[in-house]
Amino acid sequence: MSHCTTETAVDALVVGAGPAGLMAADVLGKAGYTVLLAEHKPSVARKFLMAGKSGLNLTKDEPLDEMLPAFGPSADRLAPILRDFDAREVQAWAQSLGQPLFTGSSKRVFPKAMKASPLLRACLAEVNARVETRWRWQGFDGALSVFETPNGPQNVKAKVTVLAMGGASWRKLGSDGAWAEALPTEDIVPFQPVNMGFRVNWSSHMEAHFGAPIKAVALHAGGQAERAEFTISKAGIEGGGIYLVSKAMRDGARLTVDLFPDLSVDVLRQKLGGRGKASVTSHLRKRLKLTGARLALLQEFCRPLPNDLAPLLKAVPILHDGPRDLDEAISTSGGVSWAALDSNLMLRARANTFCAGEMIDWDAPTGGYLLTGCLATGRWAGRAAVEALAAI
Template sequence: MTSRHVAIVGAGPAGLFAAERIASAGHRVTVFDRMPSPARKLLMAGRGGLNLTHSEPLPVFLDRYRDARPWLEAAVATFGPSALQAWAASLGQPCFIGSSGRVFPEAMKASPLVRAWLKRLDGLGVALRMRYRLLELPGSGHLRLDTPEGERFVGADAVLLALGGGSWARLGSDGAWTRWSGLSPASLAPLAAANCGFRMQSTTGFPARYAGTPIKPVAVAFENERVRGELVVTRFGSSAGETGVGDGECGLEGGAIYALSGPIRRAIERDGRAVIRLDLRPGMSEAALCERLARLRPRESLSNALRKALRLPPVAVALLREAGVPDRAPAALAALLKAVPVVLVAPGPLDRAISTAGGLRREALDPGFMLRDRPGVFAAGEMLDWEAPTGGYLLQGCFATGLAAADGLLDWLRAGLNPPR
């Protein structure tokens, strides 16, 4: 096949992986990105340990994508967790499986993997053009870009967009592409916070001094799902540079609530609120709690009694009080400890979310991830309308859709639907 010029916009995991695939097929690839350097969000995510993927069985893994599973299943099945681990090993970054089933490079950090990856891309002839911002939806084989030298037009035989969602704007994903005039409103689901914290409704004025305090162990139940993990009390407000949220309002964030953020967000959109239930002692049965509580001295304060009997920290007692003055009867108090109701009224700010939901709808793309109304323009990664919890599912989805869009682009070029430029 005659070598073509392919432009990729977005130097995150989806864009760079697509660039590797397309360049390996013999095409000239240029990657444009508005940031000063590539893979900034990936590097930030890997500071505490780069969670590449998860080791659980593929059917369970695919269920983590919820409603988007039918759309992503073929892509993730083609390039799944084992393939991603093999790819990392090919860059000199073998992986290991942690006790939680999550998969990490042995080096833990993202920087060694990114350095080896960029070296491979350079060897394939991939050109990186940093501080180049795409100004409008591409069409007619050209891109209009804002560059350090001013506005430029760049020709390409095909274009692949990997522009990310709307969280962590300072690292490149600012969601500005959703405001392009060429996008049909029907093709776009509004961006929304995913893997995010939520504001609590407080009747007692939940003490802001607990902001930053962990709640563990804990299990969160909502609708018919239950997730065990960890929560942290967080504070939203103008003092943190946020708008639309009263200063000092508290909420909850952490892995136990991130996994349920999609259903919680949709319930708030539908009903104006969502009531979650916290199990403050997930390792104990209600009967065991009742037995311990029956030994409490009636005249002892509730805080002291719960601290002594159950090692319950003050923040957990504050959550109990938020649910109403607890009945000191052992059975009633044990039942409350296993299902403390917490009313959530709004997700946290979009830019503080780990990821976003919304983006280009499935109906806007053909099976090869090409925009139906823009021949030769493909899309991948978080700018597509899917979401997943933390735990490796986000990165796996980005890599898998990057590969699927690259293969769709290569098939389109092979079909000869666009003459060489």
């Protein structure tokens, strides 16, 4: 049975119901405009909910001048946007929705509930918009946005549009990057993984350590040094520490791990002196308490072990086979280029059409920066859309 195309007219259309889209829709709805919020998955904010399974790191409680460098080359473009909605504003927003927060020792901020669903429910209750799910955006047809829906083709005529369709990772949660084909090629930067694990072809002796955390180490890549832990998995290496240095690694930097970041080479040499007839492994266990996965990592990449172990313990080279698949990354860079957007996040090639969230070509490490950027750009695009509506 064929369906006829139907048409809907609204003041504002928001495409994508993740954090950025929800923020934009909230701003537009509170300004008194009719808003249609369209999501192509069966339910909203699926990637946001998945992030909440590990605690939902909302932001990092630090001043803007400390936060901005984490955004790398995009810091200058994001500066006014984040200044308008910084870490304190993110916390105030969550608390205004009845969500108590706490700040960990690393300055990372989490809901006390340690999950995303209560915050999402409270946010949805505030958003004054018509929400449609299973609506997949197909692009523009003149003044119309075209959708495929369970009830057939739908055209939406909107005075302003905010696109917030995510990047190109975790397609099962909604971020598949398919929308890029509907925009001019010259406006799109190719997608690349950010905050991702790396493949390692482990030898069989490492199987006993799959799932083991590597703690109390420092990771070095491309001049960057991070005190953080990571995890050995069947597929390779992953976890917070790897994500922090993943961009440098992706761009070709060598990764080394300092197994004893609090001890100098000279101190290590002193502790390892006088081995006698003991095996190297026994000596490391006895003198440095180097055991388990940390010892296995040394043996995996550094055998045969040299007589002078101290320098090696400070820089164990981690050999890998490159990033995990794009779809497995926590987030992606690429998407709509900054050159295609004006200071209001409006597409230069299409008046009154704004972009927000991860679909813009910016990247940030995990630790609260990514979600803060999505919320801030969604709010910024929503406010710019309100200003555009007021001028029509």
